[in-house]
Amino acid sequence: MSLTDRSLDVLATFTPDHPTRTLQEISRESGLPLTTTHRIVTDLVAWGALERTRSGRIQVGLRLWRVASLAPRGLGLREVALPYMEDLFVATGENVQLAVREQCEAVFVERLTGRRSVTVLTRVGDHFALHATGVGLVLLAHAPDEILQEVLSRPLRTWTDHTISDPDQLRAVLAEVRRTGVAVSDRQVTDDAVSVACPIRDAHGDVVAALSLVVRHGSVSPASLIPALRAASRGISRALGAPTPDFRQAETA
Amino acid sequence: MSLTDRSLDVLATFTPDHPTRTLQEISRESGLPLTTTHRIVTDLVAWGALERTRSGRIQVGLRLWRVASLAPRGLGLREVALPYMEDLFVATGENVQLAVREQCEAVFVERLTGRRSVTVLTRVGDHFALHATGVGLVLLAHAPDEILQEVLSRPLRTWTDHTISDPDQLRAVLAEVRRTGVAVSDRQVTDDAVSVACPIRDAHGDVVAALSLVVRHGSVSPASLIPALRAASRGISRALGAPTPDFRQAETA
DNA sequence: GCCCTCCTTCCGCTGAGTGGAAGCGTAGCG
DNA sequence: CGCTACGCTTCCACTCAGCGGAAGGAGGGC
Known part of the structure; x- marks a missing residue:
């Protein structure tokens, strides 16, 4: 599985019922090891595809929404x-x-x-x-x-x-x-x-x-x-x- | 530069003025070699983050929009x-x-x-x-x-x-x-x-x-x-x- | 103070990812 | 019809980005 697939699968763990998640939840949902999830999330956050809330939870970022709004x-x-x-x-x-x-x-x-x-x-x-x-x-x-x-x-x-x-x-x-x-x-x-x-x-x-x-x-x-x-x-x-x-x-x- | 960054940079080549692009355009805009761009686009299309139009042009996919709509x-x-x-x-x-x-x-x-x-x-x-x-x-x-x-x-x-x-x-x-x-x-x-x-x-x-x-x-x-x-x-x-x-x-x- | 949960960092290892070159397909033009 | 240009796809030898378990740190609850 390519890293692109893994990154997208991290994004796909968010749902209407879970618009915010912890790192552990994302790891469990995506089936990826914690370390791998941590690295991918760090990259996604740095780019703006994900954002961290004040309490450290993770959510889909505005920059991703802006890109996707061009669909x-x-x-x-x-x-x-x-x-x-x-x-x-x-x-x-x-x-x-x-x-x-x-x-x-x-x-x-x-x-x-x-x-x-x-x-x-x-x-x-x-x-x-x-x-x-x-x-x-x-x-x-x-x-x-x-x-x-x-x-x-x-x-x-x-x-x-x-x-x-x-x-x-x-x-x-x-x-x-x-x-x-x-x-x-x-x-x-x-x-x-x-x-x-x-x-x-x-x-x-x-x-x-x-x-x-x-x-x-x-x-x-x-x-x-x-x-x-x-x-x-x-x-x-x-x-x-x-x-x-x-x-x-x-x-x- | 990580592959996650490259994939996101491919996505970021789309703009309101260019909601659809060719592979070559994406390669030029992102600064990635054509082969690398081709591979990344293939992965993104397979997942649904990008879509190909009837004429072969590439556009942001509905699946990405759905994920991003959770922002x-x-x-x-x-x-x-x-x-x-x-x-x-x-x-x-x-x-x-x-x-x-x-x-x-x-x-x-x-x-x-x-x-x-x-x-x-x-x-x-x-x-x-x-x-x-x-x-x-x-x-x-x-x-x-x-x-x-x-x-x-x-x-x-x-x-x-x-x-x-x-x-x-x-x-x-x-x-x-x-x-x-x-x-x-x-x-x-x-x-x-x-x-x-x-x-x-x-x-x-x-x-x-x-x-x-x-x-x-x-x-x-x-x-x-x-x-x-x-x-x-x-x-x-x-x-x-x-x-x-x-x-x-x-x-x- | 202890326990639990979550997050972050380390690091030896390896195969995923690299990208120029070559070739294929299609459209336009003379 | 042949040529040219453009765009896309595949090949393959090489390399370093990504791997993930373990260890340690931080914070909250009791």
Whole structure:
């Protein structure tokens, strides 16, 4: 294993539940000897990828965040999408989420949360299974076949009684998402939330992200959200250079 | 130079002006031989810290962004501050900025931009000189002495005729910022923008960030923005566990 | 004062990492 | 179609950066 891999594995020991760690914790989590961990952490701190807190704990440093903020699929996408997400947020007052796919998971790049909106579990930077969320279903529907195969190589995790767990049902849902251009996740993650999602395409026409609205079950018809959601996702797609599909027909595969 | 340093220096070659690069560009920017660069990039891509685009160019990867998003001084601070920034934004309709200090520069962690607001130069993740911006003046006023000494060890850069360039003037301004708890940057960065900034404190009472409003020169009195700005910065400070200062007197050093 | 936990430093050893050269692939131009 | 330029990938003899257990120091709690 190269030293670059080891350094990155040190960085990967931080999680939303453990944004700060001791040297010993990092050593245990990464599987590296204490001395090796100490040396790597010292280098990362000197560069600014990690920082030490007043009490000696270790946390991800601002310099790493600044470098990572240049990720086109992270803040780069967010910057393009934000005006449209704000429009959607103002128009609906509901949670708006933007996600991209990383391997077999949806990663949330941005979200706008209303004060009175239904609570959503995910934060910016978090990831979630593809098969259960609106954005995840969109991303999976347009992913290469091997991604679906990998998702289906393990039992589908469930969070509620509504979570899709049958592979055949998932395949059927994905076909429908490709046909209609819209995914609906009805109480698959929590018992009170429904999300509606649309694809965002790039200049090649590839689906590179998904946009969704998340509302309280029963508060509003998901179908009524589709026009505004579609308008926003098309706007973002255009901003990314996507060719404009024929406006007269629903989005098709 | 350690391999960790080299790998980080590869990552550091990406800039807002060059979010994607070729292998040769990275080699030139980092000063590393092509073979060494190739090996390091291959490792970084395999891990997810970098990604290759369709055309073979290299960009910062989503996995690095996810790790970096755990930086408490980055998105961690942003998450705490966002509701107060939104309140301030709704109340004033002006640009709201949140910045932290990294060595001798202000790094912008979040900003809310109004459609009709004056244009601000900085994006999330960007940095700017401390002495010229509202947030920078606040951060510098409360920085260790050696930071001010380092800032003053080089001529102060100017952007407009109003930019502070005299060290004695800067020291006087910083003393006033400490006394009043507010910094005003009047047309120091662009000829049409004025910013007003306040400190944000942590549980130890240390200044860890600054919050500002940026308005069009002449559009509104900076003094009229201070109450709302103070309220928001105090709210964020409280959320970070800061002790509550006596409400009857202006914030003092 | 003792114990526990965490962190830092030492140092002989070795294989991971080095980088110039050569070769391959692709695009553009005449 | 052939040539040129640019970018990328692989080879391989060499070397020193990185290895990690042990020992010791620091700090907190009882």
